[in-house]
Amino acid sequence: MKNLKYVFVLAIVAAFTACKQDQYYLYNDIGRLQFGPNPDLIYRTTYNLADTLKTYTFYYKDATVTQDTVFFDIYAIGGTKNTDRSFTLAQEQLPNVLNAEPGKHYVAFNDPKVTKFYVIKAGSVHTRVPVVLLRDPSLKTNTPKLKFKVISDANFQLGEPNLIWRKVEFTDRLSQPSQWTASFSQYYFGKYSVTKHAFLIDATGQKWDDDFINNLYATGGLISYYQMMVKTALIDYNNAHPGNPLKDEAGELIVFP
Amino acid sequence: MKRIYISLIALVALLSSCAKDHSNYDYRPKENITVKGMETSYTVISEKDNLVINPEVSSTDASAQFEYLWGIYETNVQGAVPVLDTLAKTKNLNYAVKKPAKGWVLVYRVTNKNTKYSQYFTSSINIVTEFTRGWYVAKDDGAQADLDLFLTPTNIIPESKKENIYSAVNGAKLAGQAQLLSYYTGYKSDVTGVLGNTKTLVLSTSKDVSTIYINTLKKIRTLDNAFFETPATRGPCYAFLGSSAYYLINGGQVHAISNSSLNVGIFGGRFLRDANNSPYSLSKYFMANWLTNAYMYDETSSSFVALSQGYGTSLTSVTDDAGTAMPAANTNKKLIYMGIKNTTYLPAPAYRYALMGCAIFQDKNNPAVKTISEIYADEFRMKFTNTPINATEQAYNGTNFTVPYAQENILYFSVNGNQIWSRNLSNNFEKLEYTLPAGEEVTFIRHKAYSSEAPYTYNFIMIASQTGGNYKIRMFNKASGSITGGPMVTLEGTGIAKDVLYITPSVGEGTYTTQW
Numbered sequence: 001m002k003n004l005k006y007v008f009v010l011a012i013v014a015a016f017t018a019c020k021q022d023q024y025y026l027y028n029d030i031g032r033l034q035f036g037p038n039p040d041l042i043y044r045t046t047y048n049l050a051d052t053l054k055t056y057t058f059y060y061k062d063a064t065v066t067q068d069t070v071f072f073d074i075y076a077i078g079g080t081k082n083t084d085r086s087f088t089l090a091q092e093q094l095p096n097v098l099n100a101e102p103g104k105h106y107v108a109f110n111d112p113k114v115t116k117f118y119v120i121k122a123g124s125v126h127t128r129v130p131v132v133l134l135r136d137p138s139l140k141t142n143t144p145k146l147k148f149k150v151i152s153d154a155n156f157q158l159g160e161p162n163l164i165w166r167k168v169e170f171t172d173r174l175s176q177p178s179q180w181t182a183s184f185s186q187y188y189f190g191k192y193s194v195t196k197h198a199f200l201i202d203a204t205g206q207k208w209d210d211d212f213i214n215n216l217y218a219t220g221g222l223i224s225y226y227q228m229m230v231k232t233a234l235i236d237y238n239n240a241h242p243g244n245p246l247k248d249e250a251g252e253l254i255v256f257p
Numbered sequence: 258m259k260r261i262y263i264s265l266i267a268l269v270a271l272l273s274s275c276a277k278d279h280s281n282y283d284y285r286p287k288e289n290i291t292v293k294g295m296e297t298s299y300t301v302i303s304e305k306d307n308l309v310i311n312p313e314v315s316s317t318d319a320s321a322q323f324e325y326l327w328g329i330y331e332t333n334v335q336g337a338v339p340v341l342d343t344l345a346k347t348k349n350l351n352y353a354v355k356k357p358a359k360g361w362v363l364v365y366r367v368t369n370k371n372t373k374y375s376q377y378f379t380s381s382i383n384i385v386t387e388f389t390r391g392w393y394v395a396k397d398d399g400a401q402a403d404l405d406l407f408l409t410p411t412n413i414i415p416e417s418k419k420e421n422i423y424s425a426v427n428g429a430k431l432a433g434q435a436q437l438l439s440y441y442t443g444y445k446s447d448v449t450g451v452l453g454n455t456k457t458l459v460l461s462t463s464k465d466v467s468t469i470y471i472n473t474l475k476k477i478r479t480l481d482n483a484f485f486e487t488p489a490t491r492g493p494c495y496a497f498l499g500s501s502a503y504y505l506i507n508g509g510q511v512h513a514i515s516n517s518s519l520n521v522g523i524f525g526g527r528f529l530r531d532a533n534n535s536p537y538s539l540s541k542y543f544m545a546n547w548l549t550n551a552y553m554y555d556e557t558s559s560s561f562v563a564l565s566q567g568y569g570t571s572l573t574s575v576t577d578d579a580g581t582a583m584p585a586a587n588t589n590k591k592l593i594y595m596g597i598k599n600t601t602y603l604p605a606p607a608y609r610y611a612l613m614g615c616a617i618f619q620d621k622n623n624p625a626v627k628t629i630s631e632i633y634a635d636e637f638r639m640k641f642t643n644t645p646i647n648a649t650e651q652a653y654n655g656t657n658f659t660v661p662y663a664q665e666n667i668l669y670f671s672v673n674g675n676q677i678w679s680r681n682l683s684n685n686f687e688k689l690e691y692t693l694p695a696g697e698e699v700t701f702i703r704h705k706a707y708s709s710e711a712p713y714t715y716n717f718i719m720i721a722s723q724t725g726g727n728y729k730i731r732m733f734n735k736a737s738g739s740i741t742g743g744p745m746v747t748l749e750g751t752g753i754a755k756d757v758l759y760i761t762p763s764v765g766e767g768t769y770t771t772q773w
Contacts, residue, residue: 008264219521220445220518220519220520220521221485221514221515221518221519221520221521221523221524221525222485224515224525224526224570225485225486225525225526226526227526227570228525228526228527228528228529228570229486229526231529231534231570231571232526232527232529232534235529235532235533235534236534239533239534
């Protein structure tokens with residue numbers, strides 16, 4: 001009977017202590033750093049991996065242009081600080097591809113010309129990371145890849161593993177714009193090739209770069225207009241070259257779906 | 258042990274038996290607020306009228322203390338969520354109407370402050386301008402086109418006229434001879450400051466086209482800026498609508514705005530004839546309305562082509578349906594006339610509309626051979642049922658053909674310049690319907706009907722004539738397809754009339770079928 005009382009009392013105590021308001025999880029970890037999309041898209045989860053890869057070409061630039069800058073958005077996790085916080089980036093070598101060379105293809109991440117920009121300002125959790133690309137003559141024939149990542153240091157530890165790196169592919173030739181996606185190929189203009197890209201530029205007088213493609217999507221009816229224009233131009237080209245229709249650099253016949 | 262079990266069961270029962278009581282012990286009957294003196298609809302003129310409503314408000318709660326809110330939101334909104342704009346927080350409304358002319362919904366919210374109970378009352382508001390109701394006549398002087406507007410403030414009979422209203426508002430006439438009038442309500446423009454559906458009158462001419470904002474009659478776009486790329490060829494233009502698309506034939510080439518996807522009201526590129534970019538030249542005759550595909554005729558290849566919802570980059574060649582009397586492609590015939598007679602809904606699994614039309618052909622090898630074809634068109638197939646026209650029949654030498662849409666199975670046409678004939682397409686019986694006074698010459702025959710508002714309903718056969726550079730449009734009632742009685746409406750003015758359209762705030766894209 002005595003044991004039964006204990007059980008009963010324990011049950012009563014357990015009953016009254018079992019329910020407790022959930023404590024909100026408050027971030028009290030150290031500051032962490034990771035890349036993210038444009039601040040306008042930061043809370044839209046489908047854009048978490050946007051801008052992971054950027055492409056760039058010097059093709060449209062005047063010959064006097066020797067370098068240009070590509071920007072990526074980076075975010076500090078863990079709140080703001082009252083002081084500026086520098087951060088560290090480093091290149092990661094990719095296997096079996098042409099990796100960009102610091103000083104030749106881009107300004108090294110430890111070069112003082114760029115390290116001064118690798119700072120999260122006091123009171124802020126965001127900055128734009130400049131990656132300075134150099135117009136090396138080899139870009140006329142090559143498309144090196146530059147993968148870089150956040151390095152933990154005294155100010156920041158690493159953020160989510162799949163968000164701590166970014167990649168840029170660049171050349172001085174025409175290159176496939178980031179916005180020439182699989183759906184852009186499937187529904188509108190077919191498989192990308194440099195020859196097709198050059199043909200589009202020639203037929204329309206437009207760059208067919210990311211900005212142009214974004215505008216195609218943004219302006220209702222414009223995609224259809226350009227589809228008609230380039231289809232007509234391709235037919236006219238092939239009619240003007242009987243037996244020698246336009247083919248891409250891999251020898252495949254160029255078509256628009 | 259048994260006591261342990263009993264204790265545990267009691268404990269579980271204790272912990273689970275208590276629940277907060279959310280029951281409603283208020284047994285009063287449901288409150289009902291009543292508003293009298295608020296009509297189901299109002300029609301007011303923007304920038305002129307005051308909308309005055311003095312309602313009587315009562316409640317089943319005898320001690321009710323009311324607070325009020327008047328608001329208004331627009332209808333026919335696409336691409337945005339309509340917002341309720343507060344007009345007043347008083348019992349009575351006295352609103353100086355400023356909103357643009359279109360359809361709106363007036364909302365009256367009455368709240369009992371004692372019980373916090375609110376009830377909503379609504380009325381439809383037609384905000385109009387002097388341009389949003391009346392007969393529009395498309396006319397020209399042989400070189401330039403303009404519009405006349407016949408105002409109908411009380412019923413379908415015009416009481417006054419505004420001549421050359423297009424040039425008066427826009428500062429210049431439209432180049433070319435007038436062709437067709439059509440009316441869109443989903444055409445996109447930013448005339449109100451934001452891109453949205455715009456009630457648009459479309460005037461096509463032999464050299465230009467003008468989309469015109471019906472509230473102000475100001476032109477929205479012309480051939481120079483209605484396309485992503487201004488066409489090198491200027492006309493002749495024929496604007497019409499099909500299912501979810503606006504079409505514009507310019508110089509025999511067709512362009513479209515697909516309205517089933519986002520667009521900015523700009524016509525796209527010229528449709529290709531086929532994968533070889535074969536040359537083509539479309540006839541001025543077409544068959545389409547808001548329910549159907551657009552069917553056109555390529556005079557270069559003597560073939561029917563079609564488009565669905567303005568999609569694609571190439572015209573679709575029409576194929577033959579079972580039992581057709583002639584092929585849809587390479588007919589070797591000249592198209593003299595084509596119009597749409599009716600549509601029919603094809604239920605599951607089709608879920609689409611087929612159309613019945615009428616065409617008149619002349620054989621290219623033997624021009625003496627003419628036929629009338631009844632057309633059944635579904636998707637991209639056609640079936641023709643042909644009837645020869647004997648040289649002794651009036652239709653053989655007819656001009657100004659037209660078929661009424663969704664009416665009797667009849668073809669109207671003129672003979673000898675001033676005789677109006679009908680031909681029953683079911684039994685080929687021809688009948689002289691009307692003879693114009695000597696000296697007058699028919700410029701068009703149309704049928705149009707409107708059945709939405711009691712004082713303004715009509716079902717007219719319209720006969721336009723010209724003499725000495727002046728036009729006269731007589732509109733007749735019909736019975737069993739024949740003209741009955743004298744003209745119910747007569748419109749007169751200077752110039753040569755080519756088309757007429759009655760516009761009201763309630764006219765929509767499905768009201769009329771644009772056709773010759």
